[in-house]
Amino acid sequence: MTKPSRRSRGSITVQDVAREAGVSAMTVSRVVNGGTNVREATREAVLAAIAKLNYSPNSAARSLAAGEATQIGLLYSNPSAAYLSQFLIGALAAARRAGCHLVLEACEGERAEEQAEATRGFVQTHVQGVILPPPLSEVTAVRDELEAAGIPWVSVAMGLPPEGSLNVRIDDFAAACAMTKHLIDMGHRHIGFIRGNPNQTSSAERYRGFCAAIEEAGLDLAAMPVEQGYFTFRSGIVASEALLDLPEPPTAIFASNDDMAAAAVGVAHRRGLHVPQDLSVVGFDDTALATTMWPELTTVRQPIAAMAEAALTMLLDELRPGGKIDAPEQVLAHQLIVRESCAPPPKR
Amino acid sequence: MTKPSRRSRGSITVQDVAREAGVSAMTVSRVVNGGTNVREATREAVLAAIAKLNYSPNSAARSLAAGEATQIGLLYSNPSAAYLSQFLIGALAAARRAGCHLVLEACEGERAEEQAEATRGFVQTHVQGVILPPPLSEVTAVRDELEAAGIPWVSVAMGLPPEGSLNVRIDDFAAACAMTKHLIDMGHRHIGFIRGNPNQTSSAERYRGFCAAIEEAGLDLAAMPVEQGYFTFRSGIVASEALLDLPEPPTAIFASNDDMAAAAVGVAHRRGLHVPQDLSVVGFDDTALATTMWPELTTVRQPIAAMAEAALTMLLDELRPGGKIDAPEQVLAHQLIVRESCAPPPKR
DNA sequence: TGCCATGGTGGTAGCGCTATCAGCTATAAG
DNA sequence: CTTATAGCTGATAGCGCTACCACCATGGCA
Numbered sequence: 012m013t014k015p016s017r018r019s020r021g022s023i024t025v026q027d028v029a030r031e032a033g034v035s036a037m038t039v040s041r042v043v044n045g046g047t048n049v050r051e052a053t054r055e056a057v058l059a060a061i062a063k064l065n066y067s068p069n070s071a072a073r074s075l076a077a078g079e080a081t082q083i084g085l086l087y088s089n090p091s092a093a094y095l096s097q098f099l100i101g102a103l104a105a106a107r108r109a110g111c112h113l114v115l116e117a118c119e120g121e122r123a124e125e126q127a128e129a130t131r132g133f134v135q136t137h138v139q140g141v142i143l144p145p146p147l148s149e150v151t152a153v154r155d156e157l158e159a160a161g162i163p164w165v166s167v168a169m170g171l172p173p174e175g176s177l178n179v180r181i182d183d184f185a186a187a188c189a190m191t192k193h194l195i196d197m198g199h200r201h202i203g204f205i206r207g208n209p210n211q212t213s214s215a216e217r218y219r220g221f222c223a224a225i226e227e228a229g230l231d232l233a234a235m236p237v238e239q240g241y242f243t244f245r246s247g248i249v250a251s252e253a254l255l256d257l258p259e260p261p262t263a264i265f266a267s268n269d270d271m272a273a274a275a276v277g278v279a280h281r282r283g284l285h286v287p288q289d290l291s292v293v294g295f296d297d298t299a300l301a302t303t304m305w306p307e308l309t310t311v312r313q314p315i316a317a318m319a320e321a322a323l324t325m326l327l328d329e330l331r332p333g334g335k336i337d338a339p340e341q342v343l344a345h346q347l348i349v350r351e352s353c354a355p356p357p358k359r
Numbered sequence: 360m361t362k363p364s365r366r367s368r369g370s371i372t373v374q375d376v377a378r379e380a381g382v383s384a385m386t387v388s389r390v391v392n393g394g395t396n397v398r399e400a401t402r403e404a405v406l407a408a409i410a411k412l413n414y415s416p417n418s419a420a421r422s423l424a425a426g427e428a429t430q431i432g433l434l435y436s437n438p439s440a441a442y443l444s445q446f447l448i449g450a451l452a453a454a455r456r457a458g459c460h461l462v463l464e465a466c467e468g469e470r471a472e473e474q475a476e477a478t479r480g481f482v483q484t485h486v487q488g489v490i491l492p493p494p495l496s497e498v499t500a501v502r503d504e505l506e507a508a509g510i511p512w513v514s515v516a517m518g519l520p521p522e523g524s525l526n527v528r529i530d531d532f533a534a535a536c537a538m539t540k541h542l543i544d545m546g547h548r549h550i551g552f553i554r555g556n557p558n559q560t561s562s563a564e565r566y567r568g569f570c571a572a573i574e575e576a577g578l579d580l581a582a583m584p585v586e587q588g589y590f591t592f593r594s595g596i597v598a599s600e601a602l603l604d605l606p607e608p609p610t611a612i613f614a615s616n617d618d619m620a621a622a623a624v625g626v627a628h629r630r631g632l633h634v635p636q637d638l639s640v641v642g643f644d645d646t647a648l649a650t651t652m653w654p655e656l657t658t659v660r661q662p663i664a665a666m667a668e669a670a671l672t673m674l675l676d677e678l679r680p681g682g683k684i685d686a687p688e689q690v691l692a693h694q695l696i697v698r699e700s701c702a703p704p705p706k707r
Numbered sequence: 708t709g710c711c712a713t714g715g716t717g718g719t720a721g722c723g724c725t726a727t728c729a730g731c732t733a734t735a736a737g
Numbered sequence: 738c739t740t741a742t743a744g745c746t747g748a749t750a751g752c753g754c755t756a757c758c759a760c761c762a763t764g765g766c767a
Contacts, residue, residue, distance in 0.1 A: 099451070103451075416724075
């Protein structure tokens with residue numbers, strides 16, 4: 012008489028599958044994980060048993076037995092909500108597959124001391140690795156703290172990551188270049204640019220892309236009005252006002268992110284300018300904002316969720332004892348999203 | 360000669376703490392978890408040892424040994440990004456504390472069949488419970504599917520949840536009432552209301568709150584123009600146009616969420632109306648949008664992260680074998696956030 | 708013919724924690 | 738003074754899985 016174990020929730024285990032397939036638990040485990048050194052016939056028998064019993068491995072047991080990393084930190088700071096939610100979706104998907112937990116920590120302040128403090132929180136909770144989405148990927152206070160604690164990290168969406176560091180990003184340069192070409196192809200010859208926050212290297216990369224496209228088209232870069240922005244809506248207002256106050260205002264504005272582009276549209280409306288008939292506006296990032304405005308924004312889409320997934324996967328590879336990272340740097344594809352906020356320039 | 364176990368990552372375990380404190384591992388475990396039946400002196404010794412060794416429990420081992428729920432589903436559908444990110448932050452915090460994984464699943468379509476399909480994905484991945492943020496909390500196709508599979512769920516932010524169901528929410532009625540009172544107190548006597556999507560009971564509750572405040576102030580409810588919206592920016596545009604096209608347009612617009620309020624502001628600007636001098640606009644939810652617009656929006660803040668945390672905690676309580684839920688319904692406090700988008704009505 | 712590679716498989720021993728129960732000490736009750 | 742009762746503690750036995758080795762067939766090579 013086999014009384015069922017008191018604690019068991021009656022779920023299917025490797026043992027059940029092994030019995031069903033007529034092999035050992037070990038072989039089932041091998042099939043489930045990559046499965047090197049298993050004969051094809053055996054593998055199929057196991058897979059059939061898994062399907063029949065509707066088995067799914069217990070991730071707690073798996074991480075415990077494998078001694079895997081279980082806590083991965085994610086330090087975020089004042090991200091756009093749209094960015095963060097996409098990022099979390101991607102990170103969670105990867106985390107669940109790997110059976111590890113995501114530990115979030117907000118890093119509010121701008122001061123190095125506050126940032127270091129938030130980072131230390133991670134060290135105390137024993138996270139085994141940390142993911143740094145922008146703009147934290149660029150903050151040395153955070154990176155130094157992690158370095159000191161010997162915790163590996165992956166930076167995401169840096170414009171120009173330091174050599175040899177783990178990072179996942181898009182090609183900001185190429186994307187900005189393509190967007191600028193799009194404006195030029197529409198007929199714009201006088202394009203205003205709003206730069207991003209200089210504390211992020213992607214700002215410089217986007218500006219470089221803009222410049223490259225202008226020069227490649229044989230236009231006079233010096234004639235293009237450029238304003239400094241800081242990725243915030245407010246800074247976009249100031250920059251847009253400055254651009255539109257010029258004696259000869261541009262016919263198109265390329266803002267380094269969507270928030271600032273939204274600001275440009277708002278300023279234009281206040282001045283009675285119609286977008287896109289009188290002024291074209293384009294952004295960068297394709298956040299939710301881009302489609303909750305009127306007109307909807309032409310912008311560059313970053314595969315945010317995929318980048319988060321890639322970052323977590325890369326980090327776990329790094330953490331795995333034997334496994335060395337084959338590519339410490341991963342560049343994912345961006346996409347130009349054309350919507351209604353840009354049109355050929357008005358005829359004079 | 361004790362060779363260290365091959366797989367150990369050198370982390371501190373209960374055994375280490377037990378040795379340090381001069382007690383058994385079991386006692387340490389008791390102290391760490393609630394700690395019933397432990398003498399005060401013993402507890403302190405254990406806590407001291409924990410602090411000294413900087414011990415933190417291994418959540419994988421814990422869930423495995425305790426046979427706890429490890430996978431909680433979260434079905435989301437076209438939420439505002441701001442809502443989702445806040446929600447995930449709260450849910451993740453609770454999930455990590457409980458040592459369970461969050462399994463996300465997007466439920467895109469509107470059709471019952473698609474919704475049921477997405478839900479079945481959960482059943483196959485063996486989630487032990489499901490959290491339903493709005494608007495899915497109201498979708499019967501989803502709930503029926505979960506019911507059929509015997510998976511418990513918690514609904515979040517329903518306006519008027521069915522009796523006896525697990526749910527976490529705010530008092531939409533009271534919040535809308537307070538907001539309306541705020542407008543009346545400012546001197547508004549002719550207030551336009553944009554309703555939310557009728558597929559969500561919170562829409563009706565917010566409208567009820569509006570009506571109650573109007574009547575309580577002795578105003579004529581029938582004189583207040585009301586338009587149907589669907590929580591989207593687009594629907595807000597249509598509704599706002601209708602309100603402002605009236606022969607006698609309202610001096611204030613109360614939109615049932617921030618997206619529609621943002622639309623109202625946009626429409627007003629297009630018509631050359633200044634907000635808040637010519638028209639006051641208020642929203643509901645306090646999403647990120649409320650502060651990335653100009654002027655910033657007066658709105659109602661829902662404690663989204665706290666609601667998500669409460670929902671997950673409630674679900675885990677329900678799942679715990681012995682533990683019965685003491686309160687299947689939990690109402691959290693909302694907050695009126697006053698910003699720049701509303702002012703006394705213009706003098707005639 | 709022997710012998711070592713090699714690919715495939717199973718047995719064993721934990722990973723770090725907690726449920727269970729037995730035992731042990733104090734206090735209350737008989 | 739015994740017995741019942743409660744409070745506190747520890748030994749044991751797993752939770753479901755995988756690392757590690759031992760093992761057994763092959764088959765190629767000397």
